[in-house]
Each structure stands twice: as structure tokens, then as C-alpha cells.
Amino acid sequence: MLILVLLGLLPCLVSSAVLDKKAGETSSDIFPPTGTTVNTAIFPNESEVGYPGITLTGVEPAAIQTAPASLYAYNTDPLSSYPLVSDHPNGSNGEDGFDITKYWGNLSPWYSVSSNFYGLNETSPNSPKGCSIIQVHLLYRHGARYPTTGSPPSTFASKISNATKQEKGFNSTGELNFLNEWKYLLGAELLTISGRLQNFALGASFRQQYGYLLNNFTESKTLPVFRTESQDRMVKTANNFAAGMFGVPEYLDQVNIEIMVETPGINNTGAPYETCLNSNVASKGSIGSTAAAAFAKNAFNETLERLQSQITGVNLTSTDIIAMLQLCSYETDALGYSAFCKLFTEEDFENYEYYFDISFYYNNGAGSPVAAAQGKGFLSEFVSRFTGGPTPKADSSVNSTLDNNPIYFPLNQSIYADATHEVIILDTLTAFNLSAIFSSGPLPINKRTENSFKASQVVPFATHLTIQVLECSNTSPSKQIRFILNDAVLPIDQSYDGCEYNKDGLCSFDNVVNVLQKRIEEIDWNHDCLGNYTASPGNDYNGRAPRN
Numbered sequence: 081m082l083i084l085v086l087l088g089l090l091p092c093l094v095s096s097a098v099l100d101k102k103a104g105e106t107s108s109d110i111f112p113p114t115g116t117t118v119n120t121a122i123f124p125n126e127s128e129v130g131y132p133g134i135t136l137t138g139v140e141p142a143a144i145q146t147a148p149a150s151l152y153a154y155n156t157d158p159l160s161s162y163p164l165v166s167d168h169p170n171g172s173n174g175e176d177g178f179d180i181t182k183y184w185g186n187l188s189p190w191y192s193v194s195s196n197f198y199g200l201n202e203t204s205p206n207s208p209k210g211c212s213i214i215q216v217h218l219l220y221r222h223g224a225r226y227p228t229t230g231s232p233p234s235t236f237a238s239k240i241s242n243a244t245k246q247e248k249g250f251n252s253t254g255e256l257n258f259l260n261e262w263k264y265l266l267g268a269e270l271l272t273i274s275g276r277l278q279n280f281a282l283g284a285s286f287r288q289q290y291g292y293l294l295n296n297f298t299e300s301k302t303l304p305v306f307r308t309e310s311q312d313r314m315v316k317t318a319n320n321f322a323a324g325m326f327g328v329p330e331y332l333d334q335v336n337i338e339i340m341v342e343t344p345g346i347n348n349t350g351a352p353y354e355t356c357l358n359s360n361v362a363s364k365g366s367i368g369s370t371a372a373a374a375f376a377k378n379a380f381n382e383t384l385e386r387l388q389s390q391i392t393g394v395n396l397t398s399t400d401i402i403a404m405l406q407l408c409s410y411e412t413d414a415l416g417y418s419a420f421c422k423l424f425t426e427e428d429f430e431n432y433e434y435y436f437d438i439s440f441y442y443n444n445g446a447g448s449p450v451a452a453a454q455g456k457g458f459l460s461e462f463v464s465r466f467t468g469g470p471t472p473k474a475d476s477s478v479n480s481t482l483d484n485n486p487i488y489f490p491l492n493q494s495i496y497a498d499a500t501h502e503v504i505i506l507d508t509l510t511a512f513n514l515s516a517i518f519s520s521g522p523l524p525i526n527k528r529t530e531n532s533f534k535a536s537q538v539v540p541f542a543t544h545l546t547i548q549v550l551e552c553s554n555t556s557p558s559k560q561i562r563f564i565l566n567d568a569v570l571p572i573d574q575s576y577d578g579c580e581y582n583k584d585g586l587c588s589f590d591n592v593v594n595v596l597q598k599r600i601e602e603i604d605w606n607h608d609c610l611g612n613y614t615a616s617p618g619n620d621y622n623g624r625a626p627r628n
């Protein structure tokens with residue numbers, strides 16, 4: 081009777097069926113299904129798979145020692161990304177609420193974005209009234225990592241270190257006094273402590289929100305297959321996510337983690353740049369990097385002059401300013417605190433974010449000629465998962481050896497979770513034509529402009545795209561789908577033919593599948609990734625290469 085009363089209160093038909101089962105479940109109905117085990121022969125671990133990439137550790141953090149006494153990462157402090165300590169910008173005491181960690185592009189810790197930002201002001205990720213979420217597809221990025229090999233911070237460190245060896249010597253004073261004692265303490269490539277926490281928290285919140293969908297696996301007596309790539313930080317990302325989702329040590333027994341090889345020449349939807357040869361060509365896949373560097377040349381002149389006046393023995397360039405800003409981000413992310421942050425003004429941080437906006441918009445967004453092609457692999461795989469088959473065509477980064485095998489590419493899960501890199505998440509958003517994130521058009525490259533594309537909102541650490549498949553009692557047809565990026569529900573009516581404005585971002589599942597199947601057909605991997613053409617920044621290519 082009590083159960084019936086409770087069920088009567090439930091707004092959604094299907095979830096009541098799911099929850100109904102839960103109410104009467106016995107221990108044999110509870111996840112993990114009885115008699116299941118992780119099969120390490122079929123799903124070998126990191127050391128068996130190999131290709132971990134570079135694995136360089138840094139020093140132990142000591143934020144309790146290095147941060148000023150007035151700055152501690154209290155979990156209530158809106159200016160901190162717990163447990164990181166972030167400083168106030170130059171010229172600010174923090175009273176205006178300016179949070180520097182939201183201006184670090186792909187080096188920002190992820191934060192919730194309001195649906196309102198993309199124009200849906202009356203919705204949330206929770207199941208809309210009358211609807212029940214019956215399937216969820218998650219695509220998420222690794223958490224905070226050390227700098228990738230050869231990025232600006234280590235070059236800057238080498239420049240300073242070389243200067244100290246010169247006869248005339250190196251001297252820094254005033255704000256830069258700390259540089260006299262400063263040492264480069266970061267490793268390379270690996271997931272950091274805060275990165276581990278971000279992925280763990282993501283897994284825990286995912287279980288909190290969608291745990292009931294595990295009941296499907298219990299019914300079929302199978303374990304979920306979640307995927308990642310072979311780089312060490314990618315394996316650790318999937319492990320930490322799974323630990324958050326299933327618990328420690330239960331995660332070792334409750335999910336099969338599939339590690340796809342990431343190395344040049346191998347088809348891998350999570351690392352398409354390994355076969356998309358145009359992805360790193362200056363006039364093609366990396367026009368954004370060049371444009372961003374050009375923007376930086378003019379954006380920091382005042383700060384450059386101010387810092388140069390306090391240092392002798394090195395001539396600072398705009399590349400050094402970017403390196404020092406990145407050191408602010410990386411040292412905070414890895415060591416918990418960085419003395420570089422307070423060198424820069426609020427405007428510097430806004431320009432730093434815009435530098436990343438340009439770089440990502442033109443390397444992996446609408447302004448890139450290779451973005452859609454690189455995202456086509458995940459797009460094809462997700463559409464196969466939506467429809468339960470057929471398996472994807474191998475005309476992109478799809479690896480048909482894996483995808484034609486239901487052990488490695490099951491098509492009947494209620495929950496999917498793939499880990500990848502930020503560039504691929506943005507490539508995938510572009511392939512899906514989720515153009516609400518690009519609605520303000522191509523970014524001007526010479527001057528910062530207010531725009532809808534914010535790298536820190538789209539490609540931060542642990543960024544995640546959540547795709548919900550829903551059954552609704554108040555829509556026709558009843559099967560619906562919607563897209564959620566870092567908690568913001570994305571409107572799709574502007575870019576999906578046949579989808580009308582819906583306040584919850586919903587559209588007919590069948591219609592969306594139709595639109596996406598056409599999109600798969602129009603994206604030409606061979607031309608975009610291997611063809612000969614010239615692209616330039618300033619255009620909205622819808623992620624596809626020009627024919628010239």
C-alpha cells in the first residue's frame with residue numbers, strides 16, 4: 081500500500097517501473113549481478129596493453145606550506161576549486177568575486193554552466209516533468225594533468241635557468257622576486273591529485289544520479305563495458321571514475337575497462353589525431369594555435385612591460401607571458417598554489433581565456449577544417465549505440481576490429497561512459513553539430529570580443545557531455561533525446577532540421593537519429609584528414625575542410 085502511494089506520486093511512467101523493481105528487490109537483484117566477474121584476459125590492464133606515453137612525475141605538493149596564510153582552500157570558498165588555492169589577480173582583493181580559475185581555458189577545473197547561458201532559462205539536467213531517462217551516454221575528459229611534453233612552461237623554465245648561468249646573471253625584483261628561488265617542479269602528462277579527485281567525483285555523482293540504470297545489467301547478468309585510451313593518465317582517469325562510481329575496491333570487479341591503444345597509425349575513436357594526418361598541419365588542423373599566438377603578441381603589452389621592468393638577464397616575450405600564465409594554472413592544479421597567478425590582472429586573465437577560445441575554436445571547433453572528421457568516430461559509434469546497431473562504418477577513426485565485436489562494442493547497454501581528451505570532446509560536439517556553443521560566430525582573432533564560445537566552459541579538466549534518452553508521457557513521439565554539457569542543457573533547434581524549440585532541449589529521438597545519420601554521411605574523413613587544401617582562421621567551416 082505504501083509502495084502504491086509512493087508510486088502514485090512519481091511523475092514519470094517508466095522510472096516508476098524501474099523504481100518499482102527496486103522497491104521489491106532482494107539481494108540477488110542488486111548490482112553487481114551474481115556470477116559475473118571482470119575478465120582480465122579479455123580486458124587486459126594497463127601494463128598488458130602498453131603504450132602508456134610519457135610518464136614523468138613531479139615533486140610532492142606542499143600547498144599547506146607554499147600558499148600565503150590568508151589563502152586556504154576552504155570548501156565554502158567560491159574563489160577556490162577545492163582543494164586548490166587560487167590567488168587574487170593583480171590589483172584586486174577578491175571582493176568583486178573574480179575567480180581566476182574560470183579563465184584558464186582547457187586548464188580550468190570544470191564548473192557547472194547554466195543552461196541559461198545557451199538560451200534555455202527554465203530547465204535543468206533533472207528529468208523533465210512527464211519524462212523518465214531510460215539510457216545515458218557519457219563522454220568525459222581526464223582531470224587535471226601535468227603539462228604535455230614540450231609545452232611553454234618547461235621552455236620558460238629552461239630560459240630562466242640558462243639566464244642564471246650567464247656571466248651578467250639573472251636578477252628579478254619586486255613582484256618577481258620569487259623567481260630568483262623558483263624551480264620548475266612539474267612532471268609531464270600524468271593525471272595530478274586534483275585531476276584524480278575530479279574524475280572520482282564525476283563517477284560518484286554519476287552513480288548518485290543514474291545508479292538505477294545499473295538495474296538493466298543486473299537483469300541481463302552482464303557487467304558494463306566502459307572505454308578509455310592507453311595513455312597512463314587516460315587509464316588512471318577511467319579507474320578513478322570507476323572507483324567513484326562503484327567504490328574501492330569494488331570497481332576492480334564490477335566494470336570491464338577497455339583500454340584502446342593510443343599511438344600513431346592506430347584507429348582509435350578516442351585519439352583520431354593518430355590517423356588524421358592533417359590534424360597537426362599548420363595550414364589545416366592547427367590554424368587555431370597560430371592565430372592564438374598572434375593574438376597573444378598584442379594582448380599583454382602593458383603587463384609585459386611591467387614585468388620586464390622588474391627583471392634583468394632575460395628579455396620577456398608574449399610567449400613567456402603565456403608560459404607564466406600557464407604556470408599559474410599548472411602549478412595551482414598540480415601543487416595546490418602558484419605564486420605566478422598574482423602577477424596578472426583581471427584583464428590579463430580575460431585575454432588568457434580568449435587566447436584559448438581562439439585556439440580551440442579554430443583547432444577543434446566550428447572554425448577547424450578537421451574537427452568534424454575527428455569527431456566522426458564517436459558520432460558514428462554513438463549513433464550505433466542509440467539505434468542498437470548496425471555497427472559503425474569504418475570510414476573515420478573507427479576501429480572495426482573492436483566495433484564489430486559485441487564484447488568490445490556492446491550495443492545494448494543502459495549506461496555508456498567513454499573517457500577521452502578535450503580536443504576530441506570538442507571535435508565530437510562539432511561533429512554532432514551542437515552549434516549552440518558556437519552561436520556568436522567566428523571569433524575575431526585580433527581583439528577580444530564577447531562571445532558564446534568559452535574554452536573553460538567547453539574543454540576544461542573533466543569536462544563531460546551527457547546524452548539522455550528519455551521516454552515522455554507528454555510528448556509525441558514519446559521517445560526523446562537531449563544533450564547536456566557540464567550541466568548546461570543545449571538547445572538544438574537551430575542546427576537540427578525538424579527539431580523545434582523546446583524549453584528542456586528535447587527533440588524526437590528518431591528525428592535526431594535521422595539528422596545525425598545525414599551528418600555522418602556528409603563528413604568526409606578522407607578529404608578533411610588526408611586531402612590537400614588550405615584553411616585559414618576567421619571562418620565558420622562547421623568543422624569541415626574547404627574544397628580548394
Ligand SMILES: *[C@@H]1O[C@H](CO)[C@@H](O)[C@H](O)[C@H]1NC(C)=O
Pocket residue numbers: 120125126127128
Ligand atoms: C596486469 O595483468 C597482469 C596479467 O593478468 C598481472 O600479472 C598484473 O599483476 C596486472 N597488473 C596490475 C597493475 O594489476
Ligand SMILES: *[C@@H]1O[C@H](CO)[C@@H](O)[C@H](O)[C@H]1NC(C)=O
Pocket residue numbers: 170171255386422
Ligand atoms: C600590480 O601592478 C602594479 C602596477 O600596475 C604594481 O605596482 C604592483 O606592484 C602589482 N602587484 C600587486 C600585488 O598589486
Ligand SMILES: *[C@@H]1O[C@H](CO)[C@@H](O)[C@H](O)[C@H]1NC(C)=O
Pocket residue numbers: 201202
Ligand atoms: C525565460 O525567458 C522567457 C523569454 O525570454 C521569459 O518569458 C521567462 O520569464 C524566463 N524565465 C525565467 C525563469 O527567467
Ligand SMILES: *[C@@H]1O[C@H](CO)[C@@H](O)[C@H](O)[C@H]1NC(C)=O
Pocket residue numbers: 235236238239242
Ligand atoms: C638552454 O640552454 C640549453 C643548452 O645550451 C639549450 O639546449 C636550450 O635550448 C636553452 N633553452 C632555451 C629556452 O633557450
Ligand SMILES: *[C@@H]1O[C@H](CO)[C@@H](O)[C@H](O)[C@H]1NC(C)=O
Pocket residue numbers: 251252253
Ligand atoms: C638585483 O637588483 C636589485 C635592484 O636593482 C639590486 O638591489 C640587487 O643588488 C640585485 N641583485 C643582484 C644579485 O644582482
Ligand SMILES: *[C@@H]1O[C@H](CO)[C@@H](O)[C@H](O)[C@H]1NC(C)=O
Pocket residue numbers: 339340341345346347348479481482
Ligand atoms: C584496433 O584496435 C586494437 C586495440 O586497440 C589495435 O590493436 C589494432 O591495431 C587496431 N586496428 C587498427 C586498424 O588500427
Ligand SMILES: *[C@@H]1O[C@H](CO)[C@@H](O)[C@H](O)[C@H]1NC(C)=O
Pocket residue numbers: 377378381
Ligand atoms: C604590442 O607589442 C608589440 C611588440 O612590441 C607591438 O608590435 C604591438 O604594436 C604592440 N601592440 C599594442 C596594441 O600596443
Ligand SMILES: *[C@@H]1O[C@H](CO)[C@@H](O)[C@H](O)[C@H]1NC(C)=O
Pocket residue numbers: 393394395
Ligand atoms: C635583450 O634585448 C636587448 C635589446 O635588443 C639586447 O641588447 C640584449 O642582449 C638582450 N638580452 C638578452 C639576455 O637576450
Ligand SMILES: *[C@@H]1O[C@H](CO)[C@@H](O)[C@H](O)[C@H]1NC(C)=O
Pocket residue numbers: 347474475476477478479480481605
Ligand atoms: C581504419 O581507418 C581507415 C580510415 O577510415 C579505414 O580505411 C580502415 O578500414 C580502418 N581499419 C579498421 C580495422 O577499422
Ligand SMILES: *[C@@H]1O[C@H](CO)[C@@H](O)[C@H](O)[C@H]1NC(C)=O
Pocket residue numbers: 296297300301302486490492493494
Ligand atoms: C547485450 O547482448 C549480449 C549479446 O546478446 C548479451 O549477452 C548481454 O547480456 C546483453 N547486455 C545487456 C546489458 O543487456
Ligand SMILES: *[C@@H]1O[C@H](CO)[C@@H](O)[C@H](O)[C@H]1NC(C)=O
Pocket residue numbers: 097098214215295296492493494
Ligand atoms: C532497461 O530496463 C528497463 C526496465 O526493464 C527497460 O524498459 C529498458 O528498455 C532497458 N534499457 C535498455 C537499454 O536495455
Ligand SMILES: *[C@@H]1O[C@H](CO)[C@@H](O)[C@H](O)[C@H]1NC(C)=O
Pocket residue numbers: 612613
Ligand atoms: C597542395 O596544393 C598546392 C596548391 O595547389 C600545391 O602547391 C601543393 O604542391 C599540393 N601539395 C601536395 C602535397 O600535393
